[in-house]
Amino acid sequence: MRRAFVCLVAALLLLAGACTTTTPTASGPVTIAVTIANGKVSPSGAKYDVSKGSTVSINVTSDSADIIHVHGYEIEKDVVAGTPLSFTFTADQTGSFEIETHVVEATIATLNVR
Numbered sequence: 529m530r531r532a533f534v535c536l537v538a539a540l541l542l543l544a545g546a547c548t549t550t551t552p553t554a555s556g557p558v559t560i561a562v563t564i565a566n567g568k569v570s571p572s573g574a575k576y577d578v579s580k581g582s583t584v585s586i587n588v589t590s591d592s593a594d595i596i597h598v599h600g601y602e603i604e605k606d607v608v609a610g611t612p613l614s615f616t617f618t619a620d621q622t623g624s625f626e627i628e629t630h631v632v633e634a635t636i637a638t639l640n641v642r
C-alpha cells in the first residue's frame with residue numbers, strides 16, 4: 529500500500545515537471561523587462577508567444593543610450609542612460625517579430641503573434 533502511494537506521488541511530480549514550459553506563452557498581457565548594462569542586453573534571444581490582440585509592455589533600464597526597435601510594428605524608442613523607459617503596444621499583426629537594440633546590436637526577443 530505504502531509503495532503504491534510513493535509511486536503515485538512520483539508520477540504526479542513527473543507530470544508536473546512535464547507541464548512546465550521554457551517558452552513564456554500568454555494570451556493576455558506580456559511584460560518584457562529589458563536591462564542593458566556594460567554593453568550586454570538581457571534577455572537575449574528570448575521567445576514570447578502571444579495571441580493576436582495581446583498587450584505587450586516593454587520596460588527598459590540602461591546604463592547607456594540606445595534604441596529599442598520592434599520590427600514589423602516599426603516602433604523605435606530612444607533609451608536614455610539611467611532613465612527607465614516603458615512603452616506598450618497591441619500585438620495586432622500576426623507573424624514573427626524581432627525586438628532589438630540598435631546601439632548595442634542585440635536581439636532582445638522574438639515575438640510570435642498568432
Ligand SMILES: [Cu+2]
Pocket residue numbers: 597598599628630
Ligand atoms: Cu531593428
